[in-house]
Amino acid sequence: MQFTSEKRLDDDTLEREFTLGEISGILWTPGSAATPTPLILLGQPGGLGLRKMYPRLAARAKAAAAEGIATATIELPETGDRPVSAASKQARTDLRAALQAGEPVTDDIIDRLTLPLVDQSVPEWQATLDALLELPEIGGPVGFAGGVIAIGVRLAVVEPRIVAAGLFAGSYVPRSTFEEARRVTIPLHVLLQWDDEGNDRQMALDLFDAFASKEKTLLANMGGHTGVPQHAGEDGNRFFARHLK
């Protein structure tokens, strides 16, 4: 892991960009916390990329740093400046065509759109986690928050170092993610935007039901896909503070 830039945000959070092979990302550490600190891996929604998501990610990072928790994010495969495979381009074209025609988005399209992203990004998250946990200032425990829900579910199944996850119940969940959900046992905090027209609400409720976790919370609010109210974000921060500190 190589740090390529370093700056201190106004509230004393240290922000460092890093690269790790092909992976690029950002690490935020609390300036004044006792180290080693817990860590939250910040997932990202598909397609936007780290630059567009930066303001929201930095806001979450500052809130976590105020709790003495470090955060890190990495660019998703096929996002930002990263190359996009011909198969993924085709899947995106097929998705747009289905949406424009007002046709249902088939499981086949969802699988082709999502599963390659899951298969590639989960090992990248694990390699990033290996490197982050070697830093003296990062100790764990580790949580995963937000982003593509199929990635969060896969990580919750395969990565025992992740002890709690905050998930956003978005659209386009592969069928295989439901099967994986039945094997998730860590504490979960799931956000659902109740009036999100681009989201299949019943599917989100079914996925929440599928998780085997004894401790899981569903927090549903109004405000549309991007209108998660501030109090719901604060509730997510408290979830991680409870489980990581």
Add this chain to the structure above:
Amino acid sequence: MQFTSEKRLDDDTLEREFTLGEISGILWTPGSAATPTPLILLGQPGGLGLRKMYPRLAARAKAAAAEGIATATIELPETGDRPVSAASKQARTDLRAALQAGEPVTDDIIDRLTLPLVDQSVPEWQATLDALLELPEIGGPVGFAGGVIAIGVRLAVVEPRIVAAGLFAGSYVPRSTFEEARRVTIPLHVLLQWDDEGNDRQMALDLFDAFASKEKTLLANMGGHTGVPQHAGEDGNRFFARHLK
């Protein structure tokens, strides 16, 4: 309104029992808050009565007092020492018979069990509110929390002084409550115990969907009917602090 007893709880909350005609209840006021204070009316589940519920009510009252908010509760009709009508006895008998036979609890039983309670208790709550708001130490705004959900919904529809409600999505919701829910527009915070076997989860989700409120939150957790986790209770307290202060 006549106060019949007065004591100071260990954290400086003042607890006063009162009677108002046939109604009896308890008022808790913060000892050290600037007055007049906001007020939360604490509903109760059916059948248990004020004495059995006292420890939980007093705990909620102390948490509210710490936020500078007064709370009050009254004995439900046909609960505690209050007389039970022959019709209600019959409805309870029919409910037990259905449950013992493993048969569905019909809408007819639910209506006979619940609607007389709603029809009698809502005017009692309103008379209590009239009297409480005449006290110099109580100013409002006013919230309603918990208890029989059909009572909370009716109050949210008919009582304009109630500006926010915290509801518990329990069983046995009359069909008419769904119709009333479509007329509720105040901010709502709805608790649902996801794995509550005595509860019809889909009905609870349908009821949440029916509310016309632009600001409504569903908070679903594991832990069974009586196992609402502490963090969910704290979240309810924050909901009222946001809307009443």
